[in-house]
Amino acid sequence: xxxxxxxxxxxxxxxxxxxxxxxxxxxxxxxxxxxxxxxxxxxxxxxxxxxxxxxxxxxxxxxxxxxxxxxxxxxxxxxxxxxxxxxxxxxxxxxxxxxxxxxxxxxxxxxxxxxxxxxxxxxxxxxxxxxxxxxxxxxxxxxxxxxxxxxxxxxxxxxxxxxxxxxxxxxxxxxxxxxxxxxxxxxxxxxxxxxxxxxxxxxxxxxxxxxxxxxxxxxxxxxxxxxxxxxxxxxxxxxxxxxxxxxxxxxxxxxxxxxxxxxxxxxxxxxxxxxxxxxxxxxxxxxxxxxxxxxxxxxxxxxxxxxxxxxxxxxxxxxxxxxxxxxxxxxxxxxxxxxxxxxxxxxxxxxxxxxxxxxxxxxxxxxxxxxxxxxxxxxxxxxxxxxxxxxxxxxxxxxxxxxxxxxxxxxxxxxxxxxxxxxxxxxxxxxxxxxxxxxxxxxxxxxxxxxxxxxxxxxxxxxxxxxxxxxxxxxxxxxxxxxxxxxxxxxxxxxxxxxxxxxxxxxxxxxxxxxxxxxxxxxxxxxxxxxxxxxxxxxxxxxxxxxxxx
Numbered sequence: 001x002x003x004x005x006x007x008x009x010x011x012x013x014x015x016x017x018x019x020x021x022x023x024x025x026x027x028x029x030x031x032x033x034x035x036x037x038x039x040x041x042x043x044x045x046x047x048x049x050x051x052x053x054x055x056x057x058x059x060x061x062x063x064x065x066x067x068x069x070x071x072x073x074x075x076x077x078x079x080x081x082x083x084x085x086x087x088x089x090x091x092x093x094x095x096x097x098x099x100x101x102x103x104x105x106x107x108x109x110x111x112x113x114x115x116x117x118x119x120x121x122x123x124x125x126x127x128x129x130x131x132x133x134x135x136x137x138x139x140x141x142x143x144x145x146x147x148x149x150x151x152x153x154x155x156x157x158x159x160x161x162x163x164x165x166x167x168x169x170x171x172x173x174x175x176x177x178x179x180x181x182x183x184x185x186x187x188x189x190x191x192x193x194x195x196x197x198x199x200x201x202x203x204x205x206x207x208x209x210x211x212x213x214x215x216x217x218x219x220x221x222x223x224x225x226x227x228x229x230x231x232x233x234x235x236x237x238x239x240x241x242x243x244x245x246x247x248x249x250x251x252x253x254x255x256x257x258x259x260x261x262x263x264x265x266x267x268x269x270x271x272x273x274x275x276x277x278x279x280x281x282x283x284x285x286x287x288x289x290x291x292x293x294x295x296x297x298x299x300x301x302x303x304x305x306x307x308x309x310x311x312x313x314x315x316x317x318x319x320x321x322x323x324x325x326x327x328x329x330x331x332x333x334x335x336x337x338x339x340x341x342x343x344x345x346x347x348x349x350x351x352x353x354x355x356x357x358x359x360x361x362x363x364x365x366x367x368x369x370x371x372x373x374x375x376x377x378x379x380x381x382x383x384x385x386x387x388x389x390x391x392x393x394x395x396x397x398x399x400x401x402x403x404x405x406x407x408x409x410x411x412x413x414x415x416x417x418x419x420x421x422x423x424x425x426x427x428x429x430x431x432x433x434x435x436x437x438x439x440x441x442x443x444x445x446x447x448x449x450x451x452x453x454x455x456x457x458x459x460x461x462x463x464x465x466x467x468x469x470x471x472x473x474x475x476x477x478x479x480x481x482x483x484x485x486x487x488x489x490x491x492x493x494x495x496x497x498x499x500x501x502x503x504x505x506x507x508x509x510x511x512x513x514x515x516x517x518x519x520x521x522x523x524x525x526x527x528x529x530x531x532x533x534x535x536x537x538x539x540x541x542x543x544x545x546x547x548x549x550x
Contacts, residue, residue: 036060040053040056040057043056058074058076061074062074068333068350069317069333069350071315071317071319071331071333072319072330072331072332072333073330073331074328074329074330075321075328075329075330075331076328077326077327077328078145080327080329088201088202090176090177090178090179091148091176091177092148092149092150092151092153092174092175092176092177093115093147093148093149093174093175093177094114094115094116094119094121094147094155094172094174094175094177095110095111095113095114095115095116095117095175095177096108096109096110096111096114096116096117096121097109097110097111098127098140098143098144098147099140100139100140101407101410102407103137104126104127104136104137105126105127105135105138105139105140105143106123106124106125106126106127107121107122107123107124107125107159108123108410109123109510109514109515110122110123110514111177111179111514111515112514112515112516114175114177115172115173115174115175116172117514119170119172120170121157121159121170122161122414122417122418122511123410123413123414123417123511124161124162124410124411124414125159125160125161126159126160126161126162127143127157127158127159128158128159128160128167129156129157129158130143130146130147130155130156130157130158131146131155131156132156133146148174149174150174151174151175151176152173152174152175153173153174154171154172154173154174155171155172155174156169156170156171156172157169157170157171157172162414163415163418179198179199179201180198180515181197181198181199181200181201181203181204181207181208182195182196182197182198182204182207182208182211183196183198183515183516183519184196184516184519184520185211185215187215187218187219187221188533190222190533190537191219191220191221191222191223192221192222192223192224192225192532192533192536192537193212193215193219193221193223193224193225194224194225194227194529195208195211195212195224195225195226195227196227196519197226197227197228197231197242198230198231199231199232199233199234200231200233200234200235200236200238200239200290200291200292201234201235201238202235202238203238204234204235204238204242205238205239205241205242205244205245206241208226208242208245209245209274212224212245212274212275213274216275221278222279222536222537223278223279223280223281223536223537224275224278224279224280224281225280225281225282225283225529225532225536226242226280226281226282226283226295227283228282228283228284228288228292228295228296229283229284229285229287229288229309229528230285230287230288231287231288231289231291231292232287232288232289232290232292232313233289233290233291233292233293233315234290234291235291236254236267236291236294236318236337237267238291239253239254239291239292239294239295240253240254240267240268240269240294241271242295243269243294243295243298243299243302244269244270244271244273245273245274245275246273246274246275246276246278246280246299246304246305247269247273247276247298247299247302247304248269248273248276249269249270249271249272249273250268250269250270251268251269251302251340252266252267252268252340253267253268253269253294253298253340254267254294254298254337254338254339254340255267255337255338256318256334256335256336256337256338257335257336257338258318258334258335258336259334260334263318263320263334263335264335265335279305279536279539279542280299280304280305280306281305281306281307281308281532281535281536282295282296282299282305282306282307282308283308283309283528283529283532284296284307284308284309284310284312284385284387285309285310285312285393286310286311286312286313286384287313288309288312288313288384288385289312289313289314289315289384290313290315290317292312293312293313293314293315293316293345293384293385294337294339296312296385297339297343297345297385298339298340300373300379300385300388301339301340301341301343301373301374301379302340302373302374303373303374303375303377303546303547305546306388306389306535306542306545306546307385307387307388307389308387308388308389308391308528308531308532308535309387309389309390309391309528310387310390310391310392310393311383311384311385311386311387311390312345312384312385313347313384314345314346314347314348314382314383314384315345315346315347315384316336316337316338316344316345316346316347317333317335317336317337317346318333318334318335318336318337319331319332319333319334320332320334340374341371341372341373341379342371343369343371343379343380343381344381344382345381345382345383345384345385346382347382347383347384368380368381368382368383369381369382373548375546375547375548376548377546377547377548378548388545388546389531389535389545391527391528391531394499394527396499397492397496397499398450398452398453398492399450399489399492399493399496399500400496400499400500400503402448402450403443403448403500403503404503406448408442408443408446408448409503409504409507410507411442411446412439412442412443412504412507413504413507413508413510413511414511415442416435416508416511417508417511417512422512423508423509423512425513426509426512426513426516426517426518426520426521427520427521427524429505429508429509429521430505431501431504431505431508435504436497436501436504439504440493443493450489452485452489454481454485455482455485458478458481458482458485461478462475462478465478502525505521506518506521506522509521
């Protein structure tokens with residue numbers, strides 16, 4: 001009885017403290033709103049220039065939200081279409097990626113079968129006017145707003161194609177654009193199924209299930225690879241349904257804990273599984289986040305499949321989109337999510353910001369708190385999902401990095417496409433000596449230059465030597481080193497041909513076969529896919545990994 005009274009007293013004290021904190025917060029909110037309203041009124045009345053209250057208000061709100069986390073954001077009415085895209089994968093528009101380069105906004109990648117592609121717009125075409133509005137110098141966000149609209153409406157474009165003197169004009173009818181959740185799937189000759197899941201939008205789980213069912217109908221699958229590399233997440237319920245395909249009904253996949261009771265929720269599998277036994281590999285990398293981490297982490301916790309690749313992003317936060325007045329919305333982080341082993345994989349603690357620099361504080365690069373999978377394997381909290389089979393990413397050479405950053409691959413592929421009506425299939429196309437020689441000449445004509453790390457290091461050494469009084473003595477040696485580096489840099493296009501021509505091949509193939517073709521072109525050169533094949537086909541290794549004995 002005595003312990004009961006003590007517990008009751010503690011419960012009452014906790015409730016009183018919580019109530020007191022709520023009342024204090026309510027007072028502070030009321031006080032802050034009063035001050036804010038007065039500031040806005042005084043500015044409107046006395047500021048020397050005319051103000052735009054709407055812009056000031058939005059700036060103030062955005063500044064306030066920046067103090068929280070990058071996922072809690074205001075969604076003005078003008079961005080409602082972007083919210084629809086995030087949740088459904090659909091929007092009204094012309095169906096093309098656009099990019100800003102060299103002071104111009106241009107077509108980057110049209111989507112196959114949609115208005116931009118059907119109208120003949122190609123990568124590199126530069127926006128001049130949209131519906132009579134001069135868009136010269138406007139960025140991608142500004143032009144994207146003009147391109148989007150209600151399906152069935154007309155958008156008139158004036159475009160400039162590089163290499164042509166006069167711009168051309170096209171009228172496109174906007175359509176409902178649905179980005180594929182699964183841009184590519186196949187069954188390889190070795191009997192292993194493969195699918196890329198690019199996003200977690202509405203119905204992606206059903207679509208993936210249909211793909212696997214079709215594979216099982218037409219083939220005797222030896223295994224299945226789900227590629228989540230670069231998938232930044234999306235709808236949590238779709239992630240749960242995908243896990244449900246491979247684990248039994250009524251299993252806890254993920255649970256979330258927030259400040260308010262209605263955000264504390266357990267997500268269970270609710271359907272009979274599709275396949276409990278098929279060998280499963282999930283490919284991940286540092287771009288795999290949120291819903292991708294729920295799928296990979298839950299599969300890992302259930303010891304249901306092998307996770308392969310690089311450590312994932314580490315986003316263990318749940319957002320809700322809440323309606324507000326004047327057709328605005330706010331996306332708010334409402335909870336942390338936890339995997340079946342009870343671990344949270346959130347990498348950054350946004351509550352511990354550096355107040356002076358506003359930088360976020362990543363968790364210390366240690367293993368983190370220990371948790372265990374269903375079979376007892378050790379997994380760790382924080383830092384995303386650590387793969388069962390770690391594969392170091394291939395690092396590009398300095399010259400390849402600069403070629404990519406300066407859009408040289410993009411520009412050459414555009415030139416190649418204008419000069420060649422067709423190429424071999426996405427799988428069979430290769431960069432010949434003739435093509436590569438032409439590419440090297442193009443690089444030269446573009447005036448391409450780059451600074452190697454060695455040259456940067458010599459510059460730093462020169463500064464240090466000058467400060468210490470050694471420069472005059474060692475300058476001839478440094479000059480000789482610079483000359484030798486320049487001579488070696490001149491050979492870099494040949495010395496790094498293999499990796500350069502891979503990226504060049506992917507870019508050229510995408511001009512003819514779009515996003516799907518780019519994927520097909522990469523598969524033969526994918527070391528992580530090759531390792532996934534190896535693990536699935538060696539069942540002893542596969543089982544040992546899941547037992548933790550490998």
